[in-house]
Amino acid sequence: MADATVSVPLDVYRYQPAVDHEPRYQRYTLDLAPHTPVLTALLKVRAELDPTLALRYSCRSAICGSCAMQINAKSRLACETPVGPEVASHGRIVVEPMRNQGVVRDLVVDQTPFWRQYARIEPHLKLDPAQPMPADRPNPMTPEEVERFHDTPRCIACAACFSACPAVEADPAFPGPMALAKLYRFVVDPRDHGRQDRLVRIQTEGLWLCLRCHLCTDSCPKNVRPSERIRDLKEMAIRVQGPTERGSRHAVGFKENIRTGGTLHELKLVRQTFGLAGTAGQVGQGLRIWRKKPEIVKRPRPIEGREELESIYAALDEEDGAR
Amino acid sequence: MKLAYYPGCVAQESGRELDLATRWVCRALDIELVEFPSFSCCGSGFVDEANEVLNVAINVRNLAIAERAGLDLLTICSTCQGMLTLANRRYSDPNVRARVDRALAPLGIAYRGTVQVKHLLRVLVEDVGIPELRAKVRRPLAGVRVGAFYGCHLLRPSDETGGEPGEEPKSFEALLEALGADPVYYRGRVMCCGFPIQFVQPEAASRIAGTQIAAAKDHGADAMATPCPLCHISLDAYQNRAERAVGRSLDMPVFHLPQVVGLALGATASELGLSRHLVSTDPVLAKLAPGARA
Numbered sequence: 001m002a003d004a005t006v007s008v009p010l011d012v013y014r015y016q017p018a019v020d021h022e023p024r025y026q027r028y029t030l031d032l033a034p035h036t037p038v039l040t041a042l043l044k045v046r047a048e049l050d051p052t053l054a055l056r057y058s059c060r061s062a063i064c065g066s067c068a069m070q071i072n073a074k075s076r077l078a079c080e081t082p083v084g085p086e087v088a089s090h091g092r093i094v095v096e097p098m099r100n101q102g103v104v105r106d107l108v109v110d111q112t113p114f115w116r117q118y119a120r121i122e123p124h125l126k127l128d129p130a131q132p133m134p135a136d137r138p139n140p141m142t143p144e145e146v147e148r149f150h151d152t153p154r155c156i157a158c159a160a161c162f163s164a165c166p167a168v169e170a171d172p173a174f175p176g177p178m179a180l181a182k183l184y185r186f187v188v189d190p191r192d193h194g195r196q197d198r199l200v201r202i203q204t205e206g207l208w209l210c211l212r213c214h215l216c217t218d219s220c221p222k223n224v225r226p227s228e229r230i231r232d233l234k235e236m237a238i239r240v241q242g243p244t245e246r247g248s249r250h251a252v253g254f255k256e257n258i259r260t261g262g263t264l265h266e267l268k269l270v271r272q273t274f275g276l277a278g279t280a281g282q283v284g285q286g287l288r289i290w291r292k293k294p295e296i297v298k299r300p301r302p303i304e305g306r307e308e309l310e311s312i313y314a315a316l317d318e319e320d321g322a323r
Numbered sequence: 324m325k326l327a328y329y330p331g332c333v334a335q336e337s338g339r340e341l342d343l344a345t346r347w348v349c350r351a352l353d354i355e356l357v358e359f360p361s362f363s364c365c366g367s368g369f370v371d372e373a374n375e376v377l378n379v380a381i382n383v384r385n386l387a388i389a390e391r392a393g394l395d396l397l398t399i400c401s402t403c404q405g406m407l408t409l410a411n412r413r414y415s416d417p418n419v420r421a422r423v424d425r426a427l428a429p430l431g432i433a434y435r436g437t438v439q440v441k442h443l444l445r446v447l448v449e450d451v452g453i454p455e456l457r458a459k460v461r462r463p464l465a466g467v468r469v470g471a472f473y474g475c476h477l478l479r480p481s482d483e484t485g486g487e488p489g490e491e492p493k494s495f496e497a498l499l500e501a502l503g504a505d506p507v508y509y510r511g512r513v514m515c516c517g518f519p520i521q522f523v524q525p526e527a528a529s530r531i532a533g534t535q536i537a538a539a540k541d542h543g544a545d546a547m548a549t550p551c552p553l554c555h556i557s558l559d560a561y562q563n564r565a566e567r568a569v570g571r572s573l574d575m576p577v578f579h580l581p582q583v584v585g586l587a588l589g590a591t592a593s594e595l596g597l598s599r600h601l602v603s604t605d606p607v608l609a610k611l612a613p614g615a616r617a
């Protein structure tokens with residue numbers, strides 16, 4: 001039984017930096033079954049309409065990770081994104097190269113920034129020299145140990161998350177979601193000897209720039225959930241080193257801020273995060289806001305039942321080791 | 324309709340105009356707000372970073388307060404919405420639940436997991452409904468081009484929020500249309516406002532905010548509107564920094580969600596606390612039928 005086809009208008013980003021003045025969008029219209037993957041549509045364009053279209057792909061089965069691109073502004077694998085729903089909600093399909101990586105040609109990007117960040121987290125096991133991996137027998141893990149990886153080992157390095165990440169866009173020093181999810185994977189690996197060192201280092205190497213916007217998690221084809229693993233790294237980093245960076249001071253300061261009154265004391269938080277000297281640098285902005293919103297300097301009214309909160313903190317905040 | 328009102332910290336302090344506007348709109352739509360002075364802060368994502376289980380516990384305490392009263396919870400902040408929803412989900416994990424219960428049981432707090440956490444946006448679109456809202460409009464926002472700005476935690480992770488697709492929501496634009504405004508579609512509407520790192524790396528945070536405001540402006544927006552008071556801080560109170568970071572002037576009025584609703588339903592500027600904004604909303608008010616500026 002043949003599927004009814006839909007008319008699929010594809011607006012494809014075309015750009016050859018050495019030749020073209022600026023990028024343009026080229027319209028190709030195809031009749032396709034709704035379940036056809038965007039990649040198949042693009043390959044059809046190349047085979048039948050325009051052999052000059054450049055794109056990267058290999059497995060066509062969501063395994064190799066080479067076909068990530070922006071599809072109607074979402075960073076996705078083209079080989080597992082069907083055309084039907086895209087046309088239904090947008091009336092067309094805008095296909096663009098991934099973000100945060102320079103364009104080589106059309107849909108092909110230069111992945112150097114992505115791989116450089118990956119290399120920086122040293123994505124390999126660091127064994128304890130005193131206890132080398134046994135050569136003569138397997139080195140088994142318990143099911144509980146395996147569970148702690150979550151889905152991080154499933155990463156196919158497609159860089160969809162890197163493309164979607166606003167922290168990468170705003171600050172090239174940010175390692176990006178995939179590198180941090182990979183770092184997590186080594187940090188919880190019971191065979192890895194570098195845990196402590198890795199957690200201490202990452203605090204100053206971008207961990208606290210993550211905005212927890214969850215765009216990476218929504219983009220990831222393999223449920224790696226980088227934003228959630230980054231959260232885990234943050235808590236682990238605080239537990240091994242304490243709040244040494246502005247980001248961790250802010251998180252811990254916030255937690256302490258509401259411990260006693262139950263509600264946020266905005267001015268106090270600025271002090272907790274920036275320290276006295278740093279707070280001075282915020283005074284100008286504070287005054288600007290204060291003129292319109294004088295409450296920023298007021299101490300908020302404590303909640304009813306704040307001793308309950310104190311007791312919850314006492315029970316859970318000192319608890320450790322579980323993670 | 325009767326809901327447990329969870330205003331969150333900002334709406335009770337520097338973002339009081341949001342509380343004001345929420346109360347005005349709920350009165351106009353017969354939504355009864357039940358208040359609980361025992362609600363604590365949701366942790367704003369920061370407590371979650373420092374201690375995940377503690378964050379679940381303080382929010383389960385909040386949820387249990389609403390459950391005892393037999394009410395669902397109304398939030399007016401994308402981050403509160405996200406954190407309370409997260410607590411509902413994480414609490415269903417037996418390991419987390421056991422640890423949380425150990426802390427709550429001595430206080431006589433038990434939670435059965437029955438409370439739905441609903442953001443005002445969802446209540447307006449789903450419970451009040453677009454036709455009903457449309458019927459109540461007394462001052463259509465005709466000719467005003469508004470860029471919705473959702474706030475991350477309302478949308479994502481989309482398999483956890485139980486709402487709209489995390490990168491392609493539609494409800495806010497549908498609401499704006501019902502109010503007579505022209506919604507503006509731009510990439511930034513589902514992006515981050517930069518707030519979470521406003522204290523960590525102000526420069527990068529401001530660049531992120533500036534990028535989204537500039538995108539709205541370049542798509543012709545006269546104003547932006549957000550269901551999140553933290554986004555509002557980034558987009559309005561820190562807009563001067565955003566301008567510096569992206570090297571251009573933006574002059575973008577930013578409304579809280581209930582303020583745009585209130586304007587269309589006939590509230591005055593002072594009833595909505597518009598004078599408390601850092602960036603003046605006057606250019607928008609000037610486009611509307613008389614009476615708005617009172």
Ligand code: SF4
Nearest residue numbers: 165210211213214216
């Ligand atoms: S959650 Fe963090 S890592 Fe993921 S996309 Fe947002 S800023 Fe990037």
Ligand code: SF4
Nearest residue numbers: 155156158159161220
């Ligand atoms: S984490 Fe997910 S989105 Fe990112 S590179 Fe790995 S598979 Fe791709």
Ligand code: FES
Nearest residue numbers: 059060065067079
């Ligand atoms: S072609 Fe291999 S993942 Fe899409």
